[in-house]
Amino acid sequence: MMKLDSKRVWLGVLLAVSTSAWAATTPAAAPPASHKPHAALAGAGTVKVPTPQSLPRFNFENYTTANGLPDNHVFTVLVDGDRVWAGTENGLALYQNHTWKTYTTKDGLAHRAVLSLALDHKTGDLWAGTMGGLSRVSGGRIESYNQLNSGLSNDVVYGVSVEGDNVWVATAAGGCKLDQHTGQWTLYNERNTPMAEIWVYSVSATPEKVYFGVWGSGILELDQKTGRWDKYDDPDGETEMVLFKDQGLIHEIVTSVSFVDNILWAATYFGDSRYDGRYWHNFLKKDSGLPSNFTNTVKGIDANRAWFGTDKGLAYYDGVNWAVYRPSLKDGKPEMTVRDAQGKVTPVAVTTAPAHNYVLGIDLQGSDIWVATAKGLSHGIRQKP
Numbered sequence: 001m002m003k004l005d006s007k008r009v010w011l012g013v014l015l016a017v018s019t020s021a022w023a024a025t026t027p028a029a030a031p032p033a034s035h036k037p038h039a040a041l042a043g044a045g046t047v048k049v050p051t052p053q054s055l056p057r058f059n060f061e062n063y064t065t066a067n068g069l070p071d072n073h074v075f076t077v078l079v080d081g082d083r084v085w086a087g088t089e090n091g092l093a094l095y096q097n098h099t100w101k102t103y104t105t106k107d108g109l110a111h112r113a114v115l116s117l118a119l120d121h122k123t124g125d126l127w128a129g130t131m132g133g134l135s136r137v138s139g140g141r142i143e144s145y146n147q148l149n150s151g152l153s154n155d156v157v158y159g160v161s162v163e164g165d166n167v168w169v170a171t172a173a174g175g176c177k178l179d180q181h182t183g184q185w186t187l188y189n190e191r192n193t194p195m196a197e198i199w200v201y202s203v204s205a206t207p208e209k210v211y212f213g214v215w216g217s218g219i220l221e222l223d224q225k226t227g228r229w230d231k232y233d234d235p236d237g238e239t240e241m242v243l244f245k246d247q248g249l250i251h252e253i254v255t256s257v258s259f260v261d262n263i264l265w266a267a268t269y270f271g272d273s274r275y276d277g278r279y280w281h282n283f284l285k286k287d288s289g290l291p292s293n294f295t296n297t298v299k300g301i302d303a304n305r306a307w308f309g310t311d312k313g314l315a316y317y318d319g320v321n322w323a324v325y326r327p328s329l330k331d332g333k334p335e336m337t338v339r340d341a342q343g344k345v346t347p348v349a350v351t352t353a354p355a356h357n358y359v360l361g362i363d364l365q366g367s368d369i370w371v372a373t374a375k376g377l378s379h380g381i382r383q384k385p
Contacts, residue, residue: 050318052338052346058325058369058380060334060352068100069093074372076361078117078126084370085126086377087114087361092128092137108142110135110155118160118167127167129157134169145178151185152176159213163205170200175212175220188212193220194231204259211264213254219266232275249273250282258300265306267295272308289322289339290315299362307369309359314371325380327353354378 064072071090078085084095092103092114103109111132118127126137133146133155145152152169159170167178174189189198195217202213210222219232235248251268258265266273271293272283285293292312299307304319313326322339334353339345355376363370367382 050320052321052340055321055323055338057383060354061379062355062376064376070102072375074377075115076117077363077370077372079363079365080119085117087117089113108144110144116159118162120162127160129160131156153187159202161203161205168203168205170203172199174198175200193229202256204257211257211259213257216252218249218252219254245282246280248280256297258298260300261303263303265298265300267298269294291324296360297362307362309362311358313357314354314359326357
């Protein structure tokens with residue numbers, strides 16, 4: 001067990017917001033048919049397999065300090081109906097009726113740097129994970145929790161997920177749960193889970209299962225009914241290489257997890273994974289449409305579709321084809337590329353792009369998309385075919 005200290009916590013934050021990393025990989029054989037995307041569509045008759053032409057196109061509108069954001073460094077974004085929340089390095093921002101409002105520590109926010117957001121759909125409350133604790137925004141008022149006034153395991157809160165009366169939290173010193181009904185906190189760390197490291201980056205909770213993405217310790221799955229833990233590891237155990245592509249989680253350094261339609265999507269600094277409860281399918285830049293293996297966040301849409309935020313652009317996967325949206329790495333001009341199932345990459349003429357290549361957060365608003373980047377927040381307005 002590596003001792004947690006302040007240098008390591010800040011290293012994690014710097015890794016998540018600074019320059020990219022890359023992974024050396026070796027060729028892997030094609031996965032079995034059961035691993036392949038849309039294998040279930042064979043013989044489905046009325047189900048249409050996606051085509052490159054059906055990939056979404058957007059007109060991106062970008063927000064910075066020049067038009068209302070409190071800071072250009074945006075860690076996370078959350079859609080709340082007609083409202084949009086953005087967690088920045090200098091406050092929590094709310095976009096409503098074409099106007100920005102900012103909440104700071106003067107309003108009760110635990111810390112100016114907001115790393116994660118989650119919505120309680122029962123109460124309408126917003127939960128914000130910060131560099132200095134966990135804050136709840138309720139009816140315009142802010143209540144904050146930290147290690148001194150609550151059972152929060154650590155003040156650096158990388159992830160939040162609300163399920164029923166429970167608020168699940170990912171921190172730099174393990175995971176924890178707040179039961180809003182009783183006010184009781186439960187801590188999860190190396191003492192009561194299979195966690196080899198306690199640096200928890202992400203959490204995704206459902207009434208049945210809770211998933212923690214852990215730096216250096218893979219993914220932990222908690223069965224809420226039985227209390228049993230399962231752990232998903234990188235089978236080759238390598239820290240910088242991928243030797244066995246589809247035999248398990250692609251890497252131990254998990255930055256984001258998203259569970260939807262009984263499918264677990266996982267983002268790591270060395271590629272991405274999809275798990276259906278039986279088979280793993282992994283994605284690398286060399287054999288998919290990912291613009292980079294260094295992935296900060298994943299947003300699952302359903303069993304086959306997901307969005308990926310990397311250090312070299314925004315990527316969308318429809319189960320067959322890929323699209324990448326970004327300012328060009330060569331000249332900064334707006335760029336969109338499409339990769340089909342055969343690996344053919346085709347440029348698409350576009351006039352707008354997300355604010356920056358370094359994508360840290362993603363959320364959807366109907367058919368539109370909001371993208372948090374290292375240099376601004378972007379609203380992608382879906383264009384009609």
